[in-house]
Amino acid sequence: MSASVETVPSFPFSALPSGLPLLLAPAGDWDCAKAAVENGADAIYFGLERFNARMRARNFTEADLPELMAWLHQRGVRGYVTFNTLVFPSELTEAEGYIRSIVAAGVDAAIVQDIGMVRLIRHLSPDFPVHASTQMTITSGIGAEFAEQLDCERVVLARECSLKEIGKIQAHLAEKGSRLSLEVFVHGALCVAYSGQCLTSESLGGRSANRGECAQACRMPYDLVVDGIRRDLGEKRYLLSPQDLAGLEVLPELVKLGIHCLKIEGRLKSPEYVANVTRVYRQALDAVAAGQPQRISRQDRYELEMSFSRGLYTGWLRGINNQELVHARFSKKRGVYLGQVLGIQQDQVVIRLEAPLKAGDGVVFDQGQPDLPEQGGRVYRIQQKQGRAFLSFGPGDIDLNRIHVGDYLWKTSDPELEKRLRHSFIGEQPRHQRPVCIEVHGQVGSPLTVILRDEQGHVVQVESPMPLVAAHHQPLTTEKLKEQLGRLGSTPFKLGSLHNFLTGEVMLPVSALNQMRREAVEQLQALRAQPLRWQLNLEAHWQQLVPPPQLGETGSPQWSVLVRDAKQLQAVLGYAREIPDSAIRQVYCEFEDPRRYREVIAQAKSQYPQVEIWVAPPRITKPGETWILKQVLAAEADGYLLRNYDHLEFFKGQRCIGDFSLNVANPITAHYLKTRYNLERLTASYDLNHEQLGSLLEMGPAHWYEVTIHQHMPMFHMEHCVFCAFLSEGTDYTNCGRPCEKHEVKLRDRANVEHILKADAGCRNTLYNGKAQTGAEYINKLLNLGLRYLRIEFLQESPAQIRQILWSYQQLLAGKLSGSQLWRELKLHSQLGVTRGSLEG
Known part of the structure; x- marks a missing residue:
């Protein structure tokens, strides 16, 4: 059997053939990478040991890159390395070597914060793709142009941009004839401060968010001190902790805007989280492509909340609503709300359930003090009577004396869901398959030729070891060809379309068809796994980009x-x-x-x-x-x-x-x-x-x-307006009554330090260190x-x-x-x- 292979340049990708944005998922390790791929991600992003903003997360190593990229490309998935921290002078030699490793490994792109590192990448490689990280704080068309002038090909916009503002940025780029593409966060944790502008961890603990060491001070409780007096806000203590972003309901609008890539946040998240969120957004995007009305099912919302949730909200995508963005009651994962405690009867907790609950699920009782130890455990038994549920727990699991009528109950764990999610990516057999197009050519006396094309433009061709003969019965029909050549179940592929260009009624043994299919699939997988060959200038070094020696100023x-x-x-x-x-x-x-x-x-x-x-x-x-x-x-x-x-x-x-x-x-x-x-x-x-x-x-x-x-130190610089959220009933500057002009406000932290809050001309807040x-x-x-x-x-x-x-x-x-x-x-x-x-x- 003879075989030939043709490759069509396929990287960097443009938008998907369907016109949909890419779905980009986080992956801190192999399990997360598999979870993303098997649940429909088009690309993953991940950090290595250095220079990434997720230093406390699990990370791949430089030595993992060749194997990881080959596996991803076999599966039709792109891999982006996060190089999204600032780089200090003493690290420039190490950073150069790190960049060379990334480029040589055939990574699809690097996501970069530091302007100097974008310059260094382009100095070392004229064609390696660079994406401007959200850490670059790009919020406008002019900001996007700045990244394009650095030779970035994509910009990850600040999460504070609304759909309306994103549309204006797209329009600005279109007017300039720009080829720059935009990426937008669509799900996950929201930072209250502008990324790249948060100095809180640096100021309070000597750990820089710009160096991947965020201490999450935004998730801590604060007291509101107004004109020198503590304001009683009841259970609202987490004044700087936004709900998590969930952009499912605005996917059609993002698609219509022409956003190139939708990004799922996943700092320190589990493979089950990656699997679940990726799957839900994959299905939603496919529904948009099919023209189906966009509806968030109760099951989708339930599963997203179970994966991780501080409450789900559209963030800033629909514009500013300071009353909705931060509910301020808690800052940790809560899961699904089950209802309020109605009473305690003997050894049972009585509740009217507002969401499904079964024996074995984990719950926690919320008394409005999440910073203190809370009662929680697994439900042992549930009895339903007259619309109420009676929950029993294992001996010693719950101190019923500490449970009160009115406590909120949250479902924090669903073992059945977790098992199903894990099953979606364990094992070696591919679960998410990508379509291939098959063409069949031939006539009596010539070999049968089968051509496979994938979505990325790779093409392979195989020929049968024997010529086709005239069929007296059971000719090779389109249906029969689909049946035999479409048997791709244990491969990363599925049959997208088959075009039959056979001349006359011909036949070939089924065994030969099966062998040709296996040969074509192997050739296509090998072709896809080949590393991308970016240019790399061995004579270029970082020293060539620094200022030339100059005499210092005197005086x-x-x-x-x-x-x-x-x-x-x-x-x-x-x-x-x-x-x-x-x-x-x-x-x-x-x-x-x-x-x-x-x-x-x-x-x-x-x-x-x-x-x-x-x-x-x-x-x-x-x-x-x-x-x-x-x-x-x-x-x-x-x-x-x-x-x-x-x-x-x-x-x-x-x-x-x-x-x-x-x-x-x-x-x-x-x-x-x-x-x-x-x-x-x-x-x-x-x-x-x-x-x-x-x-x-x-x-x-x-x-x-x-x-x-x-x-x-200006710690938090925020689109979130604390003045509006907690000193008015308004949603934004149009209806808040401008309390920032009438009151002096400070936020008191757990160490009793009062940090000073100021508003600027754009109604953005800065929280300054009180010391x-x-x-x-x-x-x-x-x-x-x-x-x-x-x-x-x-x-x-x-x-x-x-x-x-x-x-x-x-x-x-x-x-x-x-x-x-x-x-x-x-x-x-x-x-x-x-x-x-x-x-x-």
């Missing part, structure tokens, strides 16, 4: 000071005028209302011409929010502190400095941003400790950088490395506190006060509670 250090209201501005400018050697050369204004900038800045310039007044726009820009940037530009400031990719484009041609939110953590990122956008300097990422800052400065030029020495932090002890080291620009940020400090802090730092630079003395002195006298924070090694 004394200069201070920039950030203020948040007009009184603070006056206090800083007054200090600078009274003490000419204060080294204050710039003041940044970050006011909630940008309409105040013009008047305040004009007045300040007339009084204090020796100090430059700059303006900081809000950190996020959504479609339709250019009016805010226009108001900022109208202030006629001396310059602008840029926070996002829209700012880089909008303020082009003005004097500009890049702020910390651009996440400059290595010299490759710095070189790209500074030279491409002609920035005067860049603020170093807050993820860098003093040693990493030192490495960044040593790679130089040190005068490119500004380092924030004193600040209240200011200082890097005073490291200033001399950084200055010796060439640093010349230092920043102090104020939040709620009074004019007297501002003067004291500025004077202390002036004394520090003059050598009259040590860093440790400054830290102790401010803590003792100003009651600022200063900590060393992220600048600690």
